[in-house]
Amino acid sequence: MTMDEGRTHKADLMRIDLNADLGEGYGPYTLGDDAALLDLVTSANIACGFHGGDPSIMVATASAAKARGVAIGAHPGFQDLRGFGRRVIAESAGEIEAGVAYQIGALQACAALGHHRVTHVKAHGALANLSNSDEDVATALARAVLAVDRTLPLVVMPGLAAERAARDAGLAVVREIYADRAYEEDGQLCARSRPGAVIHDAAEAAARVRRMVEEGAVITLSGRRIAVSIDTICVHGDTPQAVETARAVRLALGEAGFELAAFAAA
Numbered sequence: 001m002t003m004d005e006g007r008t009h010k011a012d013l014m015r016i017d018l019n020a021d022l023g024e025g026y027g028p029y030t031l032g033d034d035a036a037l038l039d040l041v042t043s044a045n046i047a048c049g050f051h052g053g054d055p056s057i058m059v060a061t062a063s064a065a066k067a068r069g070v071a072i073g074a075h076p077g078f079q080d081l082r083g084f085g086r087r088v089i090a091e092s093a094g095e096i097e098a099g100v101a102y103q104i105g106a107l108q109a110c111a112a113l114g115h116h117r118v119t120h121v122k123a124h125g126a127l128a129n130l131s132n133s134d135e136d137v138a139t140a141l142a143r144a145v146l147a148v149d150r151t152l153p154l155v156v157m158p159g160l161a162a163e164r165a166a167r168d169a170g171l172a173v174v175r176e177i178y179a180d181r182a183y184e185e186d187g188q189l190c191a192r193s194r195p196g197a198v199i200h201d202a203a204e205a206a207a208r209v210r211r212m213v214e215e216g217a218v219i220t221l222s223g224r225r226i227a228v229s230i231d232t233i234c235v236h237g238d239t240p241q242a243v244e245t246a247r248a249v250r251l252a253l254g255e256a257g258f259e260l261a262a263f264a265a266a
Contacts, residue, residue: 014257014258014259015258015259015260015261016213016230016231016232016233016253016258016259016260016261017042017043017174017231017232017233017260017261017262017263018040018041018042018043018232018233018235018246018249018250018253018260019041019042019043019044019045019073019122019155019176019232019233019234019235020037020040020041020044020045020234020235020236020237020242020246021044021045021047021075021122021124021234021236021237021238022034022037022038022044022045022046022047022061022065022237023044023046023047023052023053023057023058023060023061023075024047024051024052024053024084024237024238025052025053025057026052026053026054026057026081027054031052031237031238032237032238032239032242033237033242033243034061034064034237035064036243037235037237037242037243037246038064038065038068038070039068040243040246040247040250041070041235041246042070042071042260042261042262042266043070043071043072043073043120043232043262043263043264044061044065044070044071044072044073045072045073045074045075045120045122045124045155045234046058046061046062046065046072046073046074046075046107046111047075047077047124048074048075048076048077048103048104048106048107049103049106050076050077050078050079050080050081050085050099050103051077051078051079051080051081051083051084051085051086051124051125052081052084052085055106055110058106058107058110058111058114059110059111059113059114060114061114062107062110062111062113062114062115062116063114063115063116065116065266066114066115066116066266069266070262070266071119071120071262071263071264071265071266072107072111072116072117072118072119072266073118073119073120073121073122073152073155073264074103074104074107074108074118074120074121074122074152075121075122075123075124076099076100076103076104076121076123076124076127076144077103077123077124077125077126077127077128078091078099078125078126078127079099080126084125084238085124085125085126085127086125086126086192087126088126088130089126093136093137093139093140094140096127096137096140096141096144097140097141097143097144097147098144099144100121100123100127100140100141100144100145101144101147101148104118104121104144104145104148104149104152105148108148108149118149118152119152119153119264119265119266120152120153120154120155120174120263120264121145121152121153121154121155122154122155122176123141123162127141128157128162129188129189131156131161131162131165132156132157132160132161132162132188132189133160133161133188134161135161135164135165137161138161138162138164138165138166139165139168139169141154141162141165141166142154142162142165142166142168142169142171143169145166145169145171146169146170146171150170150171151172152171152172153171153172153173153174153263153264154166154171154172154173154174155173155174155175155176155232156173156174156175156176157175157176157177157187157188157189158175158176158177158187158218158228158229158230159187159226159228160187160188163175174231174232174263175228175229175230175231175232176230176231176232176233176234177209177212177213177218177228177230177232177233177234178233178234178236179199179205179206179208179209179233179234179235179245179246179249180198180199180200180205180235180236180239180241180242180245181197181198181199181236182194182196182197182198182199182220182221183218183219183220183221183226184220184221185220185221185222185224187218187220187226187228190221196221198239200239200240200241201241202241202244202245202247202248203248205235205245205248205249206245206248206249206251206252207252209233209249209252209253210252210253210255210256212230213230213233213253213256213258214256216228216229216230231263232263233249233253235249
């Protein structure tokens with residue numbers, strides 16, 4: 001099942017979601033300008049305590065999103081606060097499944113306290129990258145979502161293992177591109193250690209996004225086009241230029257005739 005199945009009108013095809021990863025501070029430590037980003041995005045992926053976030057931050061972020069009409073999703077990752085979830089932690093498929101289920105449930109509880117509700121799931125960092133290339137990890141991720149709430153869509157990079165696993169599990173999928181990241185020739189994200197992997201210039205990021213959504217394709221570093229369906233665009237909330245990039249992407253999409261709207265009810 002996919003989010004664009006059943007679309008029959010051109011107007012439907014011109015609607016797209018803009019999301020950001022938020023709530024990634026911890027205790028007294030803040031990361032990114034969540035308040036400003038919530039004024040720009042239509043969906044927010046909230047850290048669930050493993051790579052960032054804590055119960056108070058989760059409640060506050062959910063409440064702030066609700067006040068702005070922004071949909072929220074669980075953003076589970078490896079239990080790695082020190083490495084911000086961007087290091088691979090050696091876990092079995094069963095441990096990954098349990099950890100993801102735990103994090104979704106935690107955000108569901110905190111969202112309820114903030115008078116909001118969780119309407120999607122999107123994996124974070126190293127866990128997301130592994131789910132795109134490792135079938136066992138992808139299956140564990142899908143199984144966790146299925147067990148907690150089979151109505152929750154899974155946000156995935158198009159055409160990779162996570163999408164296949166979600167579809168096999170009967171989950172709805174939301175296919176995502178990144179405004180601020182470069183792509184390898186196989187459609188995977190470039191490693192952050194590679195020069196040019198992270199796009200810091202807001203205007204460049206917005207122009208790339210516009211090209212990709214207009215062409216319906218991921219554009220790799222070499223300029224290769226990989227045809228995909230695109231439902232949502234992500235801006236990483238932890239980067240210094242996140243707000244500027246989100247604002248530029250919104251403007252570029254509006255100029256291209258796209259209406260920004262969450263893929264799930266806020």
